[in-house]
Amino acid sequence: MEITVIQAILIGVACWLGSVENPQPLGVAFSDALSKPIVGGTIVGMILGDIPTGVTIGAAIQAMYLGQVLIGGVATADMAFVSYPSIALAMLAGADATVAVTLAATVGVLGAAVFTGYEILCSVFYQLGDKYIAENNIQKMKMAYMVLPPITSFVIRFGLTFTIVMLGSAYAADLLASIPELVLHIASVLGGILPAVGISILVTYTLKDFKFIIYFLIGIVCITFLGLNMVATAVIGSCLAVMYYMFMGNQSSNQSSQSEDEEDELL
Amino acid sequence: MSEKIDQKEELENGKITLTKEEVNKSWYSWFKYCLTVFGYERLQAPGFILSMLPIFKKFYGNDPEKMVERLKCHAVFYNTNPVFGAVVNGIVASMEVERGNGTEMTDEFINSIKVGLMGPLAGIGDAVTQATLPPIILSIAIGLSSGGSAMGAAFAVIALYAANIILSRLFYMQGYKSGREAVHVLLGKQMSRIQDAMSVLGLTVVGAITASYVNFTITAQYVSEYSTINFQEILDGIFPKLIPMCLVFLGYYLLKKKKMSAVKLIGVYLVIAIVLGVLGIV
Numbered sequence: 001m002e003i004t005v006i007q008a009i010l011i012g013v014a015c016w017l018g019s020v021e022n023p024q025p026l027g028v029a030f031s032d033a034l035s036k037p038i039v040g041g042t043i044v045g046m047i048l049g050d051i052p053t054g055v056t057i058g059a060a061i062q063a064m065y066l067g068q069v070l071i072g073g074v075a076t077a078d079m080a081f082v083s084y085p086s087i088a089l090a091m092l093a094g095a096d097a098t099v100a101v102t103l104a105a106t107v108g109v110l111g112a113a114v115f116t117g118y119e120i121l122c123s124v125f126y127q128l129g130d131k132y133i134a135e136n137n138i139q140k141m142k143m144a145y146m147v148l149p150p151i152t153s154f155v156i157r158f159g160l161t162f163t164i165v166m167l168g169s170a171y172a173a174d175l176l177a178s179i180p181e182l183v184l185h186i187a188s189v190l191g192g193i194l195p196a197v198g199i200s201i202l203v204t205y206t207l208k209d210f211k212f213i214i215y216f217l218i219g220i221v222c223i224t225f226l227g228l229n230m231v232a233t234a235v236i237g238s239c240l241a242v243m244y245y246m247f248m249g250n251q252s253s254n255q256s257s258q259s260e261d262e263e264d265e266l267l
Numbered sequence: 268m269s270e271k272i273d274q275k276e277e278l279e280n281g282k283i284t285l286t287k288e289e290v291n292k293s294w295y296s297w298f299k300y301c302l303t304v305f306g307y308e309r310l311q312a313p314g315f316i317l318s319m320l321p322i323f324k325k326f327y328g329n330d331p332e333k334m335v336e337r338l339k340c341h342a343v344f345y346n347t348n349p350v351f352g353a354v355v356n357g358i359v360a361s362m363e364v365e366r367g368n369g370t371e372m373t374d375e376f377i378n379s380i381k382v383g384l385m386g387p388l389a390g391i392g393d394a395v396t397q398a399t400l401p402p403i404i405l406s407i408a409i410g411l412s413s414g415g416s417a418m419g420a421a422f423a424v425i426a427l428y429a430a431n432i433i434l435s436r437l438f439y440m441q442g443y444k445s446g447r448e449a450v451h452v453l454l455g456k457q458m459s460r461i462q463d464a465m466s467v468l469g470l471t472v473v474g475a476i477t478a479s480y481v482n483f484t485i486t487a488q489y490v491s492e493y494s495t496i497n498f499q500e501i502l503d504g505i506f507p508k509l510i511p512m513c514l515v516f517l518g519y520y521l522l523k524k525k526k527m528s529a530v531k532l533i534g535v536y537l538v539i540a541i542v543l544g545v546l547g548i549v
Contacts, residue, residue: 066406122307221474224506
């Protein structure tokens with residue numbers, strides 16, 4: 001598949017808009033939504049003029065990153081790099097979904113390394129901010145916090161995406177064709193296993209008491225044996241959560257009812 | 268919500284309170300800029316400062332010394348869940364308004380509240396806004412995308428954005444309205460119970476994701492003169508998705524007990540895939 005300079009520019013800008021550090025007017029939640037591979041795949045598909053392929057690849061990659069979390073500023077993969085340059089590259093090379101998943105995993109890990117570099121670089125903006133705060137220069141402080149970081153992020157994200165996509169259109173297809181069958185097979189096996197990374201992180205994060213593993217098993221059984229879909233399982237999970245809350249509440253009945261009410265409002 | 272703030276303005280006659288626009292600006296600054304300067308050094312400190320700026324401008328607009336002092340107070344490490352953490356911005360905003368009206372309050376007190384709340388809120392917030400909501404929304408989106416439809420992406424953007432912005436606003440406004448009162452509620456025993464209940468929901472969903480999206484199929488067969496044994500079929504008869512579940516347990520063990528990094532875990536899975544792939548088992 002061929003790519004024009006304008007298409008490459010659009011993909012580069014989209015990658016920047018879909019990065020969580022981007023303060024576009026709609027707020028961080030919008031960038032976060034744009035960074036999801038299923039959204040990125042659809043947008044890249046639109047730009048390259050083949051929405052169905054983009055969506056199919058995006059959906060396959062999304063499945064791998066369902067459990068992707070960003071905790072304490074540490075991520076295993078950079079979602080904007082996964083969702084834009086890697087999907088574009090896969091489409092340009094004419095790769096199928098399983099190969100695209102492995103490609104995305106590779107780009108994601110490399111992207112995380114690039115993003116770690118950005119995170120270290122950000123120290124400069126904190127120092128600049130300190131300097132302008134001490135001078136009581138609010139305008140310049142705002143510049144250090146609101147203007148300079150997005151520009152830096154733009155240079156990194158747009159620059160890399162544009163370069164990767166332009167080079168990719170020339171070489172990706174040949175490169176892909178030269179990969180042996182066995183490697184592609186292993187790549188597709190790995191694509192099937194990789195979702196376990198994000199899931200393991202989620203389990204580590206939510207499992208404080210090992211006894212709670214029973215709820216994980218209930219989730220598995222709902223899908224495999226009972227044949228429920230994700231929404232039905234989530235409803236069951238919610239019911240279990242409410243039951244847990246009520247049951248534990250009876251054990252500690254000396255809590256004031258007032259504070260309970262406040263919490264209900266909070267939730 | 269806006270009615271309640273108006274009421275507060277009337278009740279506190281004689282004291283300066285924030286206008287509705289200022290409250291909105293404080294909340295939206297956080298919603299927009301909380302991750303702008305995304306560095307390990309102080310993470311969301313700039314986002315927090317920008318969120319307090321409308322308040323400081325109102326009270327200390329003509330007092331450079333005080334302004335610098337207040338900004339410096341908040342230029343310290345801060346990191347929490349962007350959505351649930353908005354409640355801290357609300358609480359601190361209402362405290363800063365009290366302070367602006369002359370109530371005695373040390374910097375240490377304000378910072379201890381921020382530090383005390385950011386951890387628990389990151390825990391419960393990430394469990395909901397990262398571990399529970401997105402997987403559910405995105406798995407519906409994947410379903411909607413079948414056949415290459417753009418519907419899935421549209422649904423994902425709208426649902427994720429709506430859920431986050433609504434929760435963020437609710438939390439900020441609740442924090443702003445209850446002020447310091449909210450702190451002991453958030454740090455009380457009830458909260459850890461809610462946190463546990465959330466992990467019940469989170470783990471159920473995570474189990475469902477495991478069963479739906481981790482794939483591992485044994486292709487090797489035992490062929491003898493009399494019969495062919497298909498190992499995957501036997502496994503499916505006992506417990507489908509047994510191996511994906513074990514892979515997740517392995518990941519959990521390595522991450523939690525062996526303190527392995529996630530990137531190394533990817534390496535471990537890569538080795539598993541290569542070894543089993545070369546041997547022809549999968």
